[in-house]
Amino acid sequence: MLQRAIDQDQLNAFLSRWTADQAATLHAATVVIGDKLGLYKALAQGGRQTAPALAASTGLNPRLVREWLNAQVASGYCEYEPESAVYWLTPEQAACLAEPDSPTFVAGGALVSNASHYDTDRVVRAFRDDGGIGWHEHHQHLFEGTQRFFEPIYRRHLVKDWIPALDGMEARLRRGARVADIGCGQGASLILMARTFPASRFTGFDYHVDSIKAAQRNAEKAQVADRVSFQVTGAQDFEGEDFDLICVFNALHEWGDAVGAASRIREALAPEGLWMFTEPLADPYPQESVRGRTFFSVSTCVCTPSALSQGGRESMGAQAGEAELRRVAHAAGFTRFRRAAETPMFMVLEAS
Structure with missing residues (x-):
C-alpha cells in the first residue's frame, strides 16, 4: 500500500x-x-x-x-x-x-501525573507480561494525588448536587442512614458526608492498607471518627448488609470482576437502598478531546492494569461509557439505572 x-x-x-x-x-x-x-x-x-x-x-x-x-x-x-x-x-x-480548601484547587492532582512518570518502567513491563499492576504497586504520589484531586470535586458537588439528585436519599441521610463507600481510598467522600449528615453512619472499604490507615487519620483529624469507620477488604469481600446507600467513586472500572462486585453491592443494599457510582464521561468512540486524552492515558497506566492484575473477567478501562456500565448493573441484578447528575468530566449513576 x-x-x-x-x-x-x-x-x-x-x-x-x-x-x-x-x-x-x-x-x-x-x-x-x-x-x-x-x-x-x-x-x-x-x-x-x-x-x-x-x-x-x-x-x-x-x-x-x-x-x-x-x-x-x-x-x-x-x-x-x-x-x-x-x-x-x-x-x-x-x-x-x-488554596487547598478551595473547591477549584487542582495543584495537588498534579501528583497523579507525576506518579505515571515514576511508574513508566513498571507499565512497560506490564505491556510485555500479563498487563497487570495492582493499585498498591504504584508510586505513593498516585494515592496522595488521587485524594487531593478528587476531594475538591466532592466539596463542590457531592452534598450540593449529587446527593440531592438521588431519589429521596438526602432526607434519609438527614434522618439517619447506613452508608458504605467501596474503594474509599483515603476517605474524603465519607468524611464530607459525615460532616453534613451527623445522624448517619458511614463505613469505608478498601483493600489498600496504607489508604485505610490514612483514612482513619483523616477521620480523626476531621473529628468524625465517632460515625465513620474503615476496613481493609476487597470490593467483593466487604462485610455488612442493609446499607441505605452504597457509593463507588471512580473505582468500578478498575475492578477485574465488575459484575461480581456490583452483585455483592446489590446483596448488601437494604430493600429500598440505592447504589450511587461515578465514572468518567466517555465519547462513543475514541476521538480528540481533553477528556479522552486524560482518561485513556491514566487508564493505560493505572486503571486497566489494575483490573488485569485481579485476574477477573472484566477490564473496562476509564472510558467504558454509560452503555457498558448499564450492562454491568443489569447483569448484577439491578433493574433500575439512570444518570442522576454529571460534571464536565464525570457522570453520577444511580442503580437499584
Missing part, C-alpha cells in the same frame, strides 16, 4: 502540538514542586513580590525560586510586571493553585 507524501503543513502542525504537549508535561513537574514547597501559597499570601522576597519568605534557594517563577509566568500560572520585576497570583490562579 502506497503512502501519500508528507504534507509539510500537517507535519508542522503536529510538531507544534507535540512541542506544546512536551512543555505542558515538563511544567507539570514545577506544579508539584510549587505545591510541595508552599511556593504558590506564599506567593498568594505575599501579594506582589520579587523573586528574592519570595525566596526569603520561604527560605528557599533564590536562584531556583526565580527560575520557577519564570516557568509559572511562561505557562500562565502567575503574573509578572517586568518594570518592577514583581510576580503575583490572580484570585483565580490562587483558587486553583494556592
Whole structure:
C-alpha cells in the first residue's frame, strides 16, 4: 500500500502540538514542586513580590525560586510586571493553585501525573507480561494525588448536587442512614458526608492498607471518627448488609470482576437502598478531546492494569461509557439505572 507524501503543513502542525504537549508535561513537574514547597501559597499570601522576597519568605534557594517563577509566568500560572520585576497570583490562579480548601484547587492532582512518570518502567513491563499492576504497586504520589484531586470535586458537588439528585436519599441521610463507600481510598467522600449528615453512619472499604490507615487519620483529624469507620477488604469481600446507600467513586472500572462486585453491592443494599457510582464521561468512540486524552492515558497506566492484575473477567478501562456500565448493573441484578447528575468530566449513576 502506497503512502501519500508528507504534507509539510500537517507535519508542522503536529510538531507544534507535540512541542506544546512536551512543555505542558515538563511544567507539570514545577506544579508539584510549587505545591510541595508552599511556593504558590506564599506567593498568594505575599501579594506582589520579587523573586528574592519570595525566596526569603520561604527560605528557599533564590536562584531556583526565580527560575520557577519564570516557568509559572511562561505557562500562565502567575503574573509578572517586568518594570518592577514583581510576580503575583490572580484570585483565580490562587483558587486553583494556592488554596487547598478551595473547591477549584487542582495543584495537588498534579501528583497523579507525576506518579505515571515514576511508574513508566513498571507499565512497560506490564505491556510485555500479563498487563497487570495492582493499585498498591504504584508510586505513593498516585494515592496522595488521587485524594487531593478528587476531594475538591466532592466539596463542590457531592452534598450540593449529587446527593440531592438521588431519589429521596438526602432526607434519609438527614434522618439517619447506613452508608458504605467501596474503594474509599483515603476517605474524603465519607468524611464530607459525615460532616453534613451527623445522624448517619458511614463505613469505608478498601483493600489498600496504607489508604485505610490514612483514612482513619483523616477521620480523626476531621473529628468524625465517632460515625465513620474503615476496613481493609476487597470490593467483593466487604462485610455488612442493609446499607441505605452504597457509593463507588471512580473505582468500578478498575475492578477485574465488575459484575461480581456490583452483585455483592446489590446483596448488601437494604430493600429500598440505592447504589450511587461515578465514572468518567466517555465519547462513543475514541476521538480528540481533553477528556479522552486524560482518561485513556491514566487508564493505560493505572486503571486497566489494575483490573488485569485481579485476574477477573472484566477490564473496562476509564472510558467504558454509560452503555457498558448499564450492562454491568443489569447483569448484577439491578433493574433500575439512570444518570442522576454529571460534571464536565464525570457522570453520577444511580442503580437499584
